[in-house]
Amino acid sequence: MVASWPKSLDTLYGGVEFFCKRIGEITDNRFTIQPFAAGEIVPGLQVLDAVQNGTVEMGNTALYYYWGKDPALTFGTALPFGLNSRQMNSWLRFGGGHELLNDLLKQYNCFGVAAGNTGAQMGGWFRKELKSTEDLKGLKFRVGGFAGTILAKLGVIPQQLAAGDIYPALEKGTLDACEWVGPYDDEKLGFQKVAKNYYYPGWWEGCGQGHNLINLAKWNELPKAYQAAIMAASGESWEWVLGKYDRGNPTALRRLIASGAALRPFPQDIMEASFKAASETYAELSQARPTFKKLYDSLVEFRSESYPWMQVAELGFDAFMMRHSRA
Amino acid sequence: MVASWPKSLDTLYGGVEFFCKRIGEITDNRFTIQPFAAGEIVPGLQVLDAVQNGTVEMGNTALYYYWGKDPALTFGTALPFGLNSRQMNSWLRFGGGHELLNDLLKQYNCFGVAAGNTGAQMGGWFRKELKSTEDLKGLKFRVGGFAGTILAKLGVIPQQLAAGDIYPALEKGTLDACEWVGPYDDEKLGFQKVAKNYYYPGWWEGCGQGHNLINLAKWNELPKAYQAAIMAASGESWEWVLGKYDRGNPTALRRLIASGAALRPFPQDIMEASFKAASETYAELSQARPTFKKLYDSLVEFRSESYPWMQVAELGFDAFMMRHSRA
Numbered sequence: 001m002v003a004s005w006p007k008s009l010d011t012l013y014g015g016v017e018f019f020c021k022r023i024g025e026i027t028d029n030r031f032t033i034q035p036f037a038a039g040e041i042v043p044g045l046q047v048l049d050a051v052q053n054g055t056v057e058m059g060n061t062a063l064y065y066y067w068g069k070d071p072a073l074t075f076g077t078a079l080p081f082g083l084n085s086r087q088m089n090s091w092l093r094f095g096g097g098h099e100l101l102n103d104l105l106k107q108y109n110c111f112g113v114a115a116g117n118t119g120a121q122m123g124g125w126f127r128k129e130l131k132s133t134e135d136l137k138g139l140k141f142r143v144g145g146f147a148g149t150i151l152a153k154l155g156v157i158p159q160q161l162a163a164g165d166i167y168p169a170l171e172k173g174t175l176d177a178c179e180w181v182g183p184y185d186d187e188k189l190g191f192q193k194v195a196k197n198y199y200y201p202g203w204w205e206g207c208g209q210g211h212n213l214i215n216l217a218k219w220n221e222l223p224k225a226y227q228a229a230i231m232a233a234s235g236e237s238w239e240w241v242l243g244k245y246d247r248g249n250p251t252a253l254r255r256l257i258a259s260g261a262a263l264r265p266f267p268q269d270i271m272e273a274s275f276k277a278a279s280e281t282y283a284e285l286s287q288a289r290p291t292f293k294k295l296y297d298s299l300v301e302f303r304s305e306s307y308p309w310m311q312v313a314e315l316g317f318d319a320f321m322m323r324h325s326r327a
Numbered sequence: 328m329v330a331s332w333p334k335s336l337d338t339l340y341g342g343v344e345f346f347c348k349r350i351g352e353i354t355d356n357r358f359t360i361q362p363f364a365a366g367e368i369v370p371g372l373q374v375l376d377a378v379q380n381g382t383v384e385m386g387n388t389a390l391y392y393y394w395g396k397d398p399a400l401t402f403g404t405a406l407p408f409g410l411n412s413r414q415m416n417s418w419l420r421f422g423g424g425h426e427l428l429n430d431l432l433k434q435y436n437c438f439g440v441a442a443g444n445t446g447a448q449m450g451g452w453f454r455k456e457l458k459s460t461e462d463l464k465g466l467k468f469r470v471g472g473f474a475g476t477i478l479a480k481l482g483v484i485p486q487q488l489a490a491g492d493i494y495p496a497l498e499k500g501t502l503d504a505c506e507w508v509g510p511y512d513d514e515k516l517g518f519q520k521v522a523k524n525y526y527y528p529g530w531w532e533g534c535g536q537g538h539n540l541i542n543l544a545k546w547n548e549l550p551k552a553y554q555a556a557i558m559a560a561s562g563e564s565w566e567w568v569l570g571k572y573d574r575g576n577p578t579a580l581r582r583l584i585a586s587g588a589a590l591r592p593f594p595q596d597i598m599e600a601s602f603k604a605a606s607e608t609y610a611e612l613s614q615a616r617p618t619f620k621k622l623y624d625s626l627v628e629f630r631s632e633s634y635p636w637m638q639v640a641e642l643g644f645d646a647f648m649m650r651h652s653r654a
Contacts, residue, residue: 025555026353084645086413086446089566090573119413120640182640201643228352229559236562239416246417247629250636263639271647302574307652309577310645312590313447313509316528318411318637320598325634 001058001212002051004044004065006163007037009185011248012210015116015241016060019212022233023226031226033058048213052108057218060115063101063211067146069108071285074146075295076101076112078205080278082299085117085207085242087306092209095302100295111219115234116210116241119249123199123266124179125191127170130199130266133273142166142178147204153277154270163189170194181208183252184245192261199264203274210241328385328539329378331371331392333490334364336512338575339537342443342568343387346539349560358553360385375540379435384545387442390428390538394473396435398612401473402622403428403439405532407605409626412444412534412569414633419536422629427622438546442561443537443568446576448529449513450593451506452522454497457593460600469493469505474531480604481597490516497521508535510583511575519588526591530601537568 001020005013013035020033036056038044047059048066063076075082075097083091091097092114105112124143128135137155141148148158159175169175171194178195179202180186192198212234219227257263266274286293328347332340340362347360363383365371374386375393390403402409402424410418418424419441432439451470455462464482468475475485486502496502498521505522506529507513519525539561546554584590593601613620 022555022559026552026559028550028552081648081651084641084648086569086573090570093567093570094574120644122640183636201640201647203644203647206644206648223355225353225355228349229556232349232353232556232559232563234563235566236559239562239566240420242413243417243420246413246633247421250632253636253639254632265643275647275651303648304652305577305581306573307645307649309510309580311649312580313449313528314411315645315649316592317447317530317533318634318642320528320530320602321408321411321533321630322634322638322642324408324602325631 001033001060002036002038002040002042002047002056003059004038004047004061006039006044008188009181011118011184011241011244012060012116013037014244015210015237018240019060019115019233019237022236023229026229026233027226031229035060048108048110051110051213051215054109054215054217057215059213060210061213062208063112064144064146070104070289070291071146072104072289072292072295075299076211077209078207079282079296079299080147080150080204081275082206083303083306085119085209087303087310088117088207088209089114089238090306091299091302096298097295097302100298104291104295105213106216109216110213111216112211112213113231113234114209115212115237117238118181118205118208119242119245120182121202121205121208122179122182122186123202124177125170125186125195126177126197126199127173127195128176129197129264130270132267133270136270140174140176142169142175144179144204150204150274150278150281153280154273167191167194182245182249183256184248187252187256192256192259196260196262197264198256198261199266201266203266203271328360328387329363329365329367329369329374329383330386331365331374331388333366333371335515336508338445338511338568338571339387339443340364341571342537342564345567346387346442346560346564349563350556353556353560354553358556362387375435375437378437378540378542381436381542381544384542386540387537388540389535390439391471391473397431397616397618398473399431399616399619399622402626403538404536405534406609406623406626407474407477407531408602409533410630410633412446412536414630414637415444415534415536416441416565417633418626418629423625424622424629427625431618431622432540433543436543437540438543439538439540440558440561441536442539442564444565445508445532445535446569446572447509448532448535449506449509450526450529451504452497452513452518453504453524453526454500454522455503456524456591457526457597459594460597463597467501467503469496469502471506471531477531477601477605477608480607481600494518494521509572509576510579511572514579514583519583519586523587523589524591525583525588526593528593530593530598
């Protein structure tokens, strides 16, 4: 099993190790899965290809890395202005998301099941404060592929850089901003020292959903019991990864602020302009691509039902507790 | 395996059936667990006792039902003004909650693992509109045990009634209000016809956490592989139950409002007075009971770290999406 994550991402890669350990325990080591970090066998961004080709039997990745093959793959991880983590879980299990994604993954000889979720991500680190959409023009921003195409409509120049190259580029000023994950993972890379403005929310990633991918022929050959073990342990690892982020992010954020990070919300006009650009992109893609349209319509139907409820008891409870936690 | 839920609660009891099915699949039916609904073998509120005594090997229940034995058991399900569902998952797995609860459960010859979560619950159905804390005085309110002791400080007269007795009591006016779960479960009981004011949030249940309980001697006798299967399938059923509620509640709320429910937030002074009464209760119990204090201190430490982070990227994303879902 090859992962898209380096070992230093001990939530995401840790979730892969947790999953593999559990599979061994469940089956008395009759069925074992050996995890490999990004680059050990397969580069981090070629996990889908490696599973599709049968180079490896299994992988753990973010499907939106492969949006260039088909933009509909972004629904597997996060559609910008899409769903939060609970909505993603519910849409996948009970809203038809899992089935629609697997119709798509069949074209890549893969079966996929959700495993690991980051929660809502941050908007990233910016050298200069953002006042309005004007400040996005010409901004060299290290940001993931599909979200980059939306930001490009607002004048951003999206950049793809490997983790280790981001810090020096920000320091030299050849890069203006970068997004990574959230406080727990970002802290390890030290961005607050070179780009202290820490923006939220990462509207392109209301949650970051990971997937376990299994080569379809290998999946079909597996005994039913091992298939069931994979389903159960994938479900458990969804909860494990999210729980680890929900524990690690709060303390990391506190330390980041203490060491100079300036926490800032994106200006409202940037949020609105981004939402408009995203909606236009979705309209274009829905017209051109039936699979994208099918997934988009399903997600929008789910989301439009969900938020009116989520702002009642959930937000009512959280908002009261947030006021008291500030008091 | 005996559950505290009737079959009509197809999210909670459905989660139990899902769990049992998964265990059979994982083990090729070498290890099977047979589910029983509340009352089939054991009354719904005696699940802990039945597992403790070895009458049955296993149960699925809400630990706060047994707060009369020890108020610290309420931490297993929901402390009023405690944690939301994601926080509960994270606190249990990474904040020491699971270990502290199992120290306590040892006294009842049980091992427990989280399984199933309802999300934030509603505050319930009230015949008359609430204007201020004055309206709580003498109010006959069907509400769960531990929360009832807090509400009693504000003059509420807590009532314990079985599900089937609530509707006629509200209709006759011998009961003024009731709380149950949330839109999906409440809808089946038709309360909007006799007590249309539907209040939120259910501050006594920021989430409703279920537990799988296994008799400790039976747990220790289980092969390691079956223990691991129980852990994985419990984790998966946590996500399954929450996902089913998150799918079912939105549409049920829409139908309830269409059929006459009036959605209302609790007045701010009721929220504040309840919070104050709860805090006093916790101070008293922490002084008198070391186990309660240990769990309370752990939860408060977790919560005070968590909310400052939860209101950044998570609330930032959700609040923007909520505004757009209203637009």
